[in-house]
Amino acid sequence: ILNVEQSPQSLHVQEGDSTNFTCSFPSSNFYALHWYRWETAKSPEALFVMTLNGDEKKKGRISATLNTKEGYSYLYIKGSQPEDSATYLCAFPTLGNMLTFGGGTRLMVKP
Amino acid sequence: EAGVTQFPSHSVIEKGQTVTLRCDPISGHDNLYWYRRVMGKEIKFLLHFVKESKQDESGMPNNRFLAERTGGTYSTLKVQPAELEDSGVYFCASSRAGTGGNTEAFFGQGTRLTVV
Numbered sequence: 001i002l003n004v005e006q007s008p009q010s011l012h013v014q015e016g017d018s019t020n021f022t023c024s025f026p027s028s029n030f031y032a033l034h035w036y037r038w039e040t041a042k043s044p045e046a047l048f049v050m051t052l053n054g055d056e057k058k059k060g061r062i063s064a065t066l067n068t069k070e071g072y073s074y075l076y077i078k079g080s081q082p083e084d085s086a087t088y089l090c091a092f093p094t095l096g097n098m099l100t101f102g103g104g105t106r107l108m109v110k111p
Numbered sequence: 112e113a114g115v116t117q118f119p120s121h122s123v124i125e126k127g128q129t130v131t132l133r134c135d136p137i138s139g140h141d142n143l144y145w146y147r148r149v150m151g152k153e154i155k156f157l158l159h160f161v162k163e164s165k166q167d168e169s170g171m172p173n174n175r176f177l178a179e180r181t182g183g184t185y186s187t188l189k190v191q192p193a194e195l196e197d198s199g200v201y202f203c204a205s206s207r208a209g210t211g212g213n214t215e216a217f218f219g220q221g222t223r224l225t226v227v
């Protein structure tokens with residue numbers, strides 16, 4: 001059974017604050033690590049698919065890093081805006097092609 | 112290109128009734144997945160189709176759930192008879208290649224199923 005853990009479960013920040021959250025995953029049999037952004041009643045949207053140890057990817061104010069040796073990834077949001085409010089999910093794919101998801105971090109950005 | 116579409120977006124049914132959920136993947140995507148998120152818990156894998164074949168159905172909870180993908184295009188997930196614990200959000204996702212590597216999955220908006 002794979003364990004993909006995300007912390008914190010929820011986070012309230014003020015507009016303009018920078019924030020980060022963690023995804024931990026098994027360091028053995030690593031293929032990739034996916035980050036998704038999900039607003040309720042909308043489709044989860046892929047942010048990043050990360051494959052290489054030490055990878056850092058960026059999309060606008062959001063960036064992510066990857067450490068496959070110790071089994072963690074960080075997602076950073078710089079200067080949070082109310083529209084960043086969403087649940088951020090990480091997922092660990094297996095060779096069987098299924099994604100194992102963490103519980104998500106629910107981010108609420110107050111104006 | 113059109114995204115993954117799911118129908119209905121919401122369904123409220125009584126315990127013991129039957130419900131059929133539909134997923135239309137992105138055209139050309141051979142891989143189609145069903146996932147489910149029960150309230151307060153993680154999104155969990157249900158099954159994986161490659162074209163019309165079931166590649167992996169290890170996540171299907173029990174034999175009240177039946178998934179089909181006739182012709183390798185759209186897929187249906189039928190729950191019969193529905194139980195209270197089946198309530199949750201059912202997601203469909205598709206991808207051109209399998210997501211076991213670095214291929215991202217494209218998700219539908221989900222069907223929120225409530226069994227009362």
